[in-house]
Amino acid sequence: MKKTILTFGLIAGGFTALTMSITVPFEDKFGFNHGLLLGYTMIVLSLMMVFFGIRSYRDNVSNGQITFVRGFAIGISITLIMCAFYVVTWEIIYFNFMHDYLDKYSAHMVEKARAAGASAASIQAQIESMKELKVKYENPFYNAALTFIEPFPVGLLMTLISAAILRKRPQTGLPIAARRAGHAL
Numbered sequence: 001m002k003k004t005i006l007t008f009g010l011i012a013g014g015f016t017a018l019t020m021s022i023t024v025p026f027e028d029k030f031g032f033n034h035g036l037l038l039g040y041t042m043i044v045l046s047l048m049m050v051f052f053g054i055r056s057y058r059d060n061v062s063n064g065q066i067t068f069v070r071g072f073a074i075g076i077s078i079t080l081i082m083c084a085f086y087v088v089t090w091e092i093i094y095f096n097f098m099h100d101y102l103d104k105y106s107a108h109m110v111e112k113a114r115a116a117g118a119s120a121a122s123i124q125a126q127i128e129s130m131k132e133l134k135v136k137y138e139n140p141f142y143n144a145a146l147t148f149i150e151p152f153p154v155g156l157l158m159t160l161i162s163a164a165i166l167r168k169r170p171q172t173g174l175p176i177a178a179r180r181a182g183h184a185l
Helices: 001-030 032-061 068-096 101-114 121-136 140-148 151-167 175-179
Strands: none
Touching: 001 032, 001 068, 001 101, 032 068, 068 140, 068 151, 101 121, 101 151, 121 140
């Protein structure tokens, strides 16, 4: 089980780290809204490894059988590895290369509010909120926690769906039709 988890977790994490490293630095160039869509698309693609990891374990290690609980354990473990890569990659990018990210994002949100016709008080409240976030974001633990909750719910959902779809219980004795009919083979 550990080999399957590590293999698929490292593939998912490596894909996440690579795609984040390539796309995040250019997010302000192609738009934060498009960046959000692209980011979650990459998260979903990375987390496809949850499905493939559970299926690989079922087919190659567990003789074609797996319970929901075992599938869930494998899937959530792959998700946690991927999330760890996601957090570490973001921490490196943010603190070393894009420390101005929140300034750019804040300016984008204020401009978006102005374009939508928000009141001056509403815009000022948003500016103050972004200033508070920036102060909190300087704490690497707060930053990591906030970053972790981006991909984790997607991974949890992917794990639940994959474990449910891929579960196969061992066949016991007679076929169902024979058991219902009360026949012995």
